[in-house]
Amino acid sequence: MKILALSGSLRAVSINSAVLRVVKQLAPASIEVGLFSGLGDLPLYNPDLENAPPAVALQLRNEVASADALLIASPEYAHGVTGTIKNALDWLVAFEGFVDKPVVVLNASPRAHHADAALRETLVTMSATLIEVASIALPLPSANIGGAELLAMPEIVSLLTGVLTKIQRRVKLLPDMKSFLGCSVYIDSQHPAIVAQAAKLAEGCADEEAIAKRCFEFVRDEIKHSWDYRLNPVTCKASEVLIHGTGYCYAKSHLLAALLRANGIPAALCYQRLTLDGDQPPYCLHGLNAVYLPQHGWYRIDARGNKPGVNADFCPPLEKLAFPIVNSFEQDLPDIHAEPLTAVIKALTEHQTVEQVYQNLPDVAATEQ
Numbered sequence: 228m229k230i231l232a233l234s235g236s237l238r239a240v241s242i243n244s245a246v247l248r249v250v251k252q253l254a255p256a257s258i259e260v261g262l263f264s265g266l267g268d269l270p271l272y273n274p275d276l277e278n279a280p281p282a283v284a285l286q287l288r289n290e291v292a293s294a295d296a297l298l299i300a301s302p303e304y305a306h307g308v309t310g311t312i313k314n315a316l317d318w319l320v321a322f323e324g325f326v327d328k329p330v331v332v333l334n335a336s337p338r339a340h341h342a343d344a345a346l347r348e349t350l351v352t353m354s355a356t357l358i359e360v361a362s363i364a365l366p367l368p369s370a371n372i373g374g375a376e377l378l379a380m381p382e383i384v385s386l387l388t389g390v391l392t393k394i395q396r397r398v399k400l401l402p403d404m405k406s407f408l409g410c411s412v413y414i415d416s417q418h419p420a421i422v423a424q425a426a427k428l429a430e431g432c433a434d435e436e437a438i439a440k441r442c443f444e445f446v447r448d449e450i451k452h453s454w455d456y457r458l459n460p461v462t463c464k465a466s467e468v469l470i471h472g473t474g475y476c477y478a479k480s481h482l483l484a485a486l487l488r489a490n491g492i493p494a495a496l497c498y499q500r501l502t503l504d505g506d507q508p509p510y511c512l513h514g515l516n517a518v519y520l521p522q523h524g525w526y527r528i529d530a531r532g533n534k535p536g537v538n539a540d541f542c543p544p545l546e547k548l549a550f551p552i553v554n555s556f557e558q559d560l561p562d563i564h565a566e567p568l569t570a571v572i573k574a575l576t577e578h579q580t581v582e583q584v585y586q587n588l589p590d591v592a593a594t595e596q
């Protein structure tokens with residue numbers, strides 16, 4: 228696997244460049260880390276040059292194209308990103324090879340949060356796949372530290388080794404996970420309200436599992452189940468669920484999937500077939516989620532909302548869903564889905580009130596599995 232490292236500082240004794248060189252030193256034989264040394268030679272980006280880009284810009288684009296992931300470390304200048312890194316990214320805006328590229332951002336000075344946020348915003352706008360789980364701030368005591376001192380700090384060595392492992396794991400997973408990370412009409416994970424809520428929920432979380440738990444608890448506890456609370460309007464898209472604060476189980480699962488995907492965590496929709504009441508027919512589908520956790524693989528969670536007799540939780544690897552399967556007609560449907568089932572979308576979009584939805588809940592008989 229190849230990682231291309233970009234430092235946003237041209238300083239000879241740059242801490243950001245030192246961190247990237249240490250990452251290179253720590254990389255196992257299976258990972259090749261190359262530090263691009265030509266950012267200072269890039270002319271200021273000018274779209275007029277697109278017809279005949281300078282050699283150094285072509286070299287940057289080639290190296291980006293052949294890398295499996297980019298690793299960026301850049302200082303903050305006057306609450307913004309440095310011109311060096313912004314200019315490099317400007318040269319990549321119109322470059323097809325950058326789209327969907329997995330990118331990790333390292334922040335060598337944790338108090339410099341403006342540039343970190345701005346850099347992430349630019350990268351997401353450029354359609355990079357930000358690997359959140361590996362994008363960390365390094366608790367460095369000062370900016371005047373060289374490579375040898377960094378290598379002598381066990382905590383930093385362990386964090387940077389972890390970054391490499393996480394990049395490798397995620398890059399291997401990405402082709403399979405792409406559909407479970409995507410933004411779509413109903414799982415609209417790039418909607419501004421979803422992006423903002425996802426970022427708020429991720430604040431202060433140490434890892435993906437902590438983020439997933441926060442997202443789960445938010446949807447379970449803060450979004451009211453439309454039938455429990457008899458709340459209109461009927462919602463379907465993740466952003467509608469968030470904005471109106473209510474949804475049926477299916478709709479809540481769309482919101483949870485979107486919040487997880489907005490945080491770069493693979494999320495799927497799954498279903499059970501349950502009785503509506505007690506253990507007699509009629510039956511209907513029940514919507515829940517599966518989240519991909521690096522430690523545990525796919526893990527099912529049910530954020531429909533707790534109430535007396537219903538006590539769903541996030542406690543991997545233990546599965547704690549809302550409803551047990553109580554008779555032979557009820558079923559845990561085995562598949563995981565990147566998109567909601569057609570019958571679910573139909574039920575939520577073709578009926579005007581929560582009462583009408585309740586009278587027309589989707590069932591597996593009306594669903595192709």
Ligand SMILES: Cc1cc2nc3c(=O)[nH]c(=O)nc-3n(C[C@H](O)[C@H](O)[C@H](O)COP(=O)(O)O)c2cc1C
Nearest residue numbers: 236238241242243244302303304305306338339370
């Ligand atoms: C022109 C300039 C502006 C800076 N502005 C900020 C700033 O707004 N916020 C901040 O936290 N640090 C700021 N710094 C400090 C640098 O971000 C810090 O020294 C960083 O470690 C430099 O990275 P480097 O060692 O990789 O060059 C600034 C430094 C310079 C040279």
